[in-house]
Amino acid sequence: MTQEDAPLGEFDLIRRFFTDIGAARSDVELGVGDDAALLRMPSGADLVAAVDTIVAGRHFPDGSDPRSIGHRALAVNLSDLAAMGATPAWATLALTLPSVDAGWLERFSRGLSDLAGAHRVALVGGDTTAGHLTVSVQILGHVERGTALRRSGGCAGDLLLVTGTLGDAGAGLALVRASHTTGDAAAAAALIQRFEYPSPRVEFGIAMRGIATAAMDLSDGLAGDLPKLASASGLAAHVDIERLPLSAALSAVTDLQQARDWALGAGDDYELLLAVPPRNCEKAVSIAARLNLRLSAIGELRPGGGVTWALNGRESAPPGQGFDHFRRASTQITV
Amino acid sequence: MTQEDAPLGEFDLIRRFFTDIGAARSDVELGVGDDAALLRMPSGADLVAAVDTIVAGRHFPDGSDPRSIGHRALAVNLSDLAAMGATPAWATLALTLPSVDAGWLERFSRGLSDLAGAHRVALVGGDTTAGHLTVSVQILGHVERGTALRRSGGCAGDLLLVTGTLGDAGAGLALVRASHTTGDAAAAAALIQRFEYPSPRVEFGIAMRGIATAAMDLSDGLAGDLPKLASASGLAAHVDIERLPLSAALSAVTDLQQARDWALGAGDDYELLLAVPPRNCEKAVSIAARLNLRLSAIGELRPGGGVTWALNGRESAPPGQGFDHFRRASTQITV
Numbered sequence: 001m002t003q004e005d006a007p008l009g010e011f012d013l014i015r016r017f018f019t020d021i022g023a024a025r026s027d028v029e030l031g032v033g034d035d036a037a038l039l040r041m042p043s044g045a046d047l048v049a050a051v052d053t054i055v056a057g058r059h060f061p062d063g064s065d066p067r068s069i070g071h072r073a074l075a076v077n078l079s080d081l082a083a084m085g086a087t088p089a090w091a092t093l094a095l096t097l098p099s100v101d102a103g104w105l106e107r108f109s110r111g112l113s114d115l116a117g118a119h120r121v122a123l124v125g126g127d128t129t130a131g132h133l134t135v136s137v138q139i140l141g142h143v144e145r146g147t148a149l150r151r152s153g154g155c156a157g158d159l160l161l162v163t164g165t166l167g168d169a170g171a172g173l174a175l176v177r178a179s180h181t182t183g184d185a186a187a188a189a190a191l192i193q194r195f196e197y198p199s200p201r202v203e204f205g206i207a208m209r210g211i212a213t214a215a216m217d218l219s220d221g222l223a224g225d226l227p228k229l230a231s232a233s234g235l236a237a238h239v240d241i242e243r244l245p246l247s248a249a250l251s252a253v254t255d256l257q258q259a260r261d262w263a264l265g266a267g268d269d270y271e272l273l274l275a276v277p278p279r280n281c282e283k284a285v286s287i288a289a290r291l292n293l294r295l296s297a298i299g300e301l302r303p304g305g306g307v308t309w310a311l312n313g314r315e316s317a318p319p320g321q322g323f324d325h326f327r328r329a330s331t332q333i334t335v
Numbered sequence: 336m337t338q339e340d341a342p343l344g345e346f347d348l349i350r351r352f353f354t355d356i357g358a359a360r361s362d363v364e365l366g367v368g369d370d371a372a373l374l375r376m377p378s379g380a381d382l383v384a385a386v387d388t389i390v391a392g393r394h395f396p397d398g399s400d401p402r403s404i405g406h407r408a409l410a411v412n413l414s415d416l417a418a419m420g421a422t423p424a425w426a427t428l429a430l431t432l433p434s435v436d437a438g439w440l441e442r443f444s445r446g447l448s449d450l451a452g453a454h455r456v457a458l459v460g461g462d463t464t465a466g467h468l469t470v471s472v473q474i475l476g477h478v479e480r481g482t483a484l485r486r487s488g489g490c491a492g493d494l495l496l497v498t499g500t501l502g503d504a505g506a507g508l509a510l511v512r513a514s515h516t517t518g519d520a521a522a523a524a525a526l527i528q529r530f531e532y533p534s535p536r537v538e539f540g541i542a543m544r545g546i547a548t549a550a551m552d553l554s555d556g557l558a559g560d561l562p563k564l565a566s567a568s569g570l571a572a573h574v575d576i577e578r579l580p581l582s583a584a585l586s587a588v589t590d591l592q593q594a595r596d597w598a599l600g601a602g603d604d605y606e607l608l609l610a611v612p613p614r615n616c617e618k619a620v621s622i623a624a625r626l627n628l629r630l631s632a633i634g635e636l637r638p639g640g641g642v643t644w645a646l647n648g649r650e651s652a653p654p655g656q657g658f659d660h661f662r663r664a665s666t667q668i669t670v
Contacts, residue, residue: 029381033567034419034486034567035385035414035415035419035486035551035552036383036385036415036416036418036419036421036474037383037384037385038381038382038383038478038483039381039383039384040381041380041381043378045376046364046373046375047373047376047475048371048372048373048374049371049372049425049459049460049473049475050371050372051427051429051461051462051471051473052462053429053431053462053471054464055431055464055465057466058465058466059464079370080370080371081370081371083370083371084369084370084373086371090384092384092386093386094386096388096390096469125385126386127386127387129388129389129393129394129469131467131469132466132467134431134464134467134469136386136429136462136471138386138427138429139371140382140384140475143373145375148365150369151368151369152369215370216370217370232368232369
């Protein structure tokens with residue numbers, strides 16, 4: 001905390017760093033500064049709402065760059081809207097801070113604002129409290145009625161597609177924590193970037209309405225997340241592990257076994273998992289190509305229940321559980 | 336934590352305690368369990384959104400009854416919507432917990448659910464993380480376009496009205512902390528109840544649309560909050576301190592000076608402060624009577640800026656600042 005900012009109070013704080021964050025939108029009738037925000041919904045649209053919290057020492061290491069923390073707090077929420085095929089519009093922020101540090105706040109709000117601006121999201125409300133660093137963002141958006149992607153819409157025979165590459169964020173976190181090391185500085189930087197600045201697949205999610213039958217975002221790792229989509233759709237899922245998309249950077253820093261472990265279990269990739277009927281796959285591939293986004297078929301939905309995993313045609317042991325904050329909290333990040 | 340619940344993970348937790356919370360609403364197309372909630376907005380209405388966080392040791396003492404914590408986390412948000420004249424409909428919850436305790440969660444969810452049900456609010460999403468006890472609720476509602484109450488609408492000559500009585504929650508907190516004592520057990524219980532289970536004035540707020548010109552809720556104490564309404568309306572405000580509504584319970588446990596200090600500065604009352612033109616005051620009084628709600632004129636809006644305080648016709652020193660979590664965190668509650 002700089003000397004001149006020592007007496008900065010909550011209200012000044014909010015005014016100084018959290019007004020005019022993100023896009024200026026004409027549908028914000030009243031933003032930060034009253035008891036609540038007033039927002040104009042487009043007609044014929046459903047409201048889409050999600051909330052996700054990130055906690056220091058749990059979801060990111062203590063001492064992380066506040067610009068990354070601001071980015072991630074919004075990105076994980078944008079990713080939820082992407083998974084619904086919804087258009088993000090507004091966000092509110094509940095920020096719990098151990099102390100008032102103007103430099104920290106400036107970088108945090110820049111990370112939040114840059115990503116918000118890129119997705120035309122306006123920050124319309126917030127609350128700042130004192131305590132352990134905890135960032136909770138609520139994202140609001142809309143989707144044309146009846147067109148949202150749900151987890152429950154998958155059909156037997158649908159292909160399972162994933163965007164981007166998996167495991168990069170897991171490797172990035174291991175590199176940040178120095179629980180994994182590499183001599184390849186460029187690959188390490190790329191992987192850390194993937195952990196610190198995930199890219200929510202908002203545009204692709206919106207484009208998948210009417211093409212995918214089901215979708216969800218991969219926040220907890222494929223091994224933990226896929227069973228939820230399969231179960232919601234009332235189906236079994238099968239994955240061929242050798243088809244998991246791995247980045248060149250990931251392959252450069254570790255062996256194939258570790259790379260696949262991260263791809264399946266580490267989480268934090270914020271890629272989309274989609275169920276797409278074979279007849280729509282060409283459309284999906286062409287849209288992904290237009291967005292310069294890798295899209296990979298990794299398996300399919302089948303009648304029945306549960307998830308089966310195969311490696312080169314042979315059934316493989318089921319990977320460990322997905323990210324579960326209470327189970328893994330003590331081991332995931334060394335606080 | 337009971338033995339049988341030891342392995343309860345995050346997903347089980349959310350399923351067990353946070354599904355079917357509050358009202359069942361036909362406008363919830365998709366609630367807890369997907370990436371985001373899908374909600375149907377009434378046509379011609381604006382969306383109203385607010386977020387408020389309460390933190391253990393800051394906004395309530397450590398060891399508080401979890402039923403009260405669940406109630407208050409929602410009540411403070413309902414109060415924000417009341418201040419806009421909006422109808423609450425849906426809420427999301429971001430809950431950060433130090434440990435998984437089924438008994439705690441059951442009482443917490445009961446407190447939340449009882450109040451949600453009473454106001455026909457459905458819990459449609461949530462996120463549970465591990466960490467210092469922090470409860471962030473985002474409330475969503477709607478209001479007929481163009482009718483919301485704002486802080487900025489006040490006019491010179493409007494009377495300043497407050498609902499209920501002020502200072503009770505401040506006294507209740509002091510009694511809980513045992514920084515204040517009394518021999519009057521019934522009065523103490525009533526005041527503690529006012530701190531632990533505030534009643535957001537939702538119905539009255541909705542009824543004040545078209546009658547009040549400005550409104551806000553009193554979360555930080557009149558001395559801290561009134562300047563915000565006056566400033567937003569571009570006006571001065573005057574208050575006659577002897578007109579502050581004090582409850583019989585408050586008067587039973589302390590002297591007039593301390594009672595007024597709590598009424599002005601302690602916060603947590605969650606009553607409404609309204610600016611009402613004299614021509615509409617009779618209507619406001621009659622609506623309050625119908626709702627069995629005390630309504631008191633305490634002053635007026637005047638041309639100019641700032642707030643003046645008078646006691647029995649003589650100008651009085653301005654009371655201390657309103658609740659500011661960073662300034663008062665270390666003194667408000669002994670952690």
